[in-house]
Amino acid sequence: MDSVAIFWFRRDLRLHDNAGLYHALKGAYPVVPIFIFDRNILDELDDKHDRRVTFIYQALEELQAQLVKLESSLEVYYGFPLQVFQQLTGKYNVKAVFTNHDYEPYARTRDQQIAEFLQNKGIPFCTYKDQCIFEKQEILSNTGLPYSVFTPYSKKWLAQLTPKHLESYPTESYWSNFYKQPAQKIISLAEMGFVKTEQNFPSKAIREDILKNYAEKRNYPAVEGTSRLGVHLRFGTVSIRELGRKAQSLNQTFLNELIWRDFYMMILWNFPHVVSRAFKKEYDLIEWRNNEEEFARWCEGKTGYPIVDAGMRELNATGYMHNRVRMIVASFLTKHLLIDWRWGEAYFAKKLLDFDLAANNGGWQWASGSGCDAAPYFRIFNPAEQTKKFDPQLQYIKKWVPEFADFSYPKPIVEHAFARNRALETYKKALSKKV
DNA sequence: TGAAATGTTGGGGCG
DNA sequence: ACGCCCCAACATTTC
Numbered sequence: 001m002d003s004v005a006i007f008w009f010r011r012d013l014r015l016h017d018n019a020g021l022y023h024a025l026k027g028a029y030p031v032v033p034i035f036i037f038d039r040n041i042l043d044e045l046d047d048k049h050d051r052r053v054t055f056i057y058q059a060l061e062e063l064q065a066q067l068v069k070l071e072s073s074l075e076v077y078y079g080f081p082l083q084v085f086q087q088l089t090g091k092y093n094v095k096a097v098f099t100n101h102d103y104e105p106y107a108r109t110r111d112q113q114i115a116e117f118l119q120n121k122g123i124p125f126c127t128y129k130d131q132c133i134f135e136k137q138e139i140l141s142n143t144g145l146p147y148s149v150f151t152p153y154s155k156k157w158l159a160q161l162t163p164k165h166l167e168s169y170p171t172e173s174y175w176s177n178f179y180k181q182p183a184q185k186i187i188s189l190a191e192m193g194f195v196k197t198e199q200n201f202p203s204k205a206i207r208e209d210i211l212k213n214y215a216e217k218r219n220y221p222a223v224e225g226t227s228r229l230g231v232h233l234r235f236g237t238v239s240i241r242e243l244g245r246k247a248q249s250l251n252q253t254f255l256n257e258l259i260w261r262d263f264y265m266m267i268l269w270n271f272p273h274v275v276s277r278a279f280k281k282e283y284d285l286i287e288w289r290n291n292e293e294e295f296a297r298w299c300e301g302k303t304g305y306p307i308v309d310a311g312m313r314e315l316n317a318t319g320y321m322h323n324r325v326r327m328i329v330a331s332f333l334t335k336h337l338l339i340d341w342r343w344g345e346a347y348f349a350k351k352l353l354d355f356d357l358a359a360n361n362g363g364w365q366w367a368s369g370s371g372c373d374a375a376p377y378f379r380i381f382n383p384a385e386q387t388k389k390f391d392p393q394l395q396y397i398k399k400w401v402p403e404f405a406d407f408s409y410p411k412p413i414v415e416h417a418f419a420r421n422r423a424l425e426t427y428k429k430a431l432s433k434k435v
Numbered sequence: 436t437g438a439a440a441t442g443t444t445g446g447g448g449c450g
Numbered sequence: 451a452c453g454c455c456c457c458a459a460c461a462t463t464t465c
Binding site: 377378379 | 464
Binding site: 219323324327331366375376378379380381382385386417420 | 436439
């Protein structure tokens with residue numbers, strides 16, 4: 001049996017500037033790169049046309065093409081991680097396993113289990129920060145506690161940032177240390193019960209022209225003003241350090257968005273209860289209406305509010321929704337319809353190509369008012385005002401709701417002023433209760 | 436990263 | 451010339 005180190009790809013699907021991979025390749029043993037299609041995750045996906053599975057699959061094919069040029073190969077497994085590692089320790093004399101940190105609750109449990117399994121065999125499990133710039137408790141307030149308000153967090157973040165934090169890991173200098181073997185066949189999507197989706201994915205090119213004008217253009221859904229890099233940050237096909245360097249030199253507002261990303265990952269790590277409950281517990285007392293028929297209309301984009309419907313239809317058709325519109329539809333669901341933010345969160349989780357638990361949960365709790373540093377509950381978006389400000393020519397609406405112009409367009413699901421007052425009363429009632 | 440309600444100001448029409 | 455009223459525009463407060 002060959003003595004090797006394993007590098008386990010998860011949300012870091014690239015060979016360049018990869019922290020865990022760098023440390024693996026610098027070690028004493030040839031590195032076998034692996035990926036596991038984790039059935040604990042895949043078995044929960046009910047849409048066999050899930051775009052994300054196709055995205056990952058294509059990223060793996062790219063990795064494989066690069067590795068084959070290096071006379072190495074990716075090994076792709078389909079199954080349960082613990083069983084895969086049992087298999088691997090039988091196939092190789094595994095000297096160490098390297099991987100990058102993942103901060104989601106399921107991933108933490110999984111990695112804990114794998115670490116224990118390896119420890120019993122005397123195999124070190126070495127893990128690294130790779131998907132954010134500051135993680136866990138690297139940014140703490142002066143009282144030594146994690147922040148729960150963004151602005152002071154971001155000040156500390158910027159104060160602590162040095163060029164070193166944004167330096168790339170020069171993995172390419174060590175690529176010759178991959179384990180040499182013939183190209184291994186990758187299991188097909190069909191064998192895993194999935195269907196390849198046809199739609200093209202956003203390019204992973206970092207568009208400097210867009211970043212430069214990000215602050216002025218990011219709020220207009222009809223304008224190409226956002227990076228569209230969310231999915232690449234989610235699966236690690238773009239390096240956060242490389243993007244951080246560009247953001248720093250090109251646009252402070254865009255850099256701020258990267259800080260929000262770190263912020264919500266930090267919140268998820270330190271306050272994992274946010275996954276199932278409100279960050280502020282008094283918000284769990286809100287008496288949601290949770291009308292299923294209204295929820296279905298929101299999902300389908302048939303609320304009779306064109307800006308809301310346009311957003312939901314963009315999401316359903318493409319797996320993407322412009323961020324300004326995400327805020328509008330989230331405010332509408334939680335405030336106008338008084339439907340539990342978790343319902344909306346779950347729907348986004350199912351549909352968004354760039355879905356990230358920390359960011360999605362943070363965004364929904366922000367919109368519903370229940371989150372750390374959230375919008376105050378009385379801040380209720382008026383869909384008509386938002387349209388006037390951010391889609392004044394109705395270009396975005398016309399693109400996604402073409403029937404808007406004619407008489408067939410449905411009446412609003414609920415009248416705005418009535419819904420606003422109802423939301424204010426419902427929230428006030430819950431928040432006045434003693435917790 | 437809100438919107439509505441309420442308050443204040445000042446220009447202009449008019450007797 | 452002056453006071454009064456109207457109301458748009460802006461500012462502040464409230465939800």
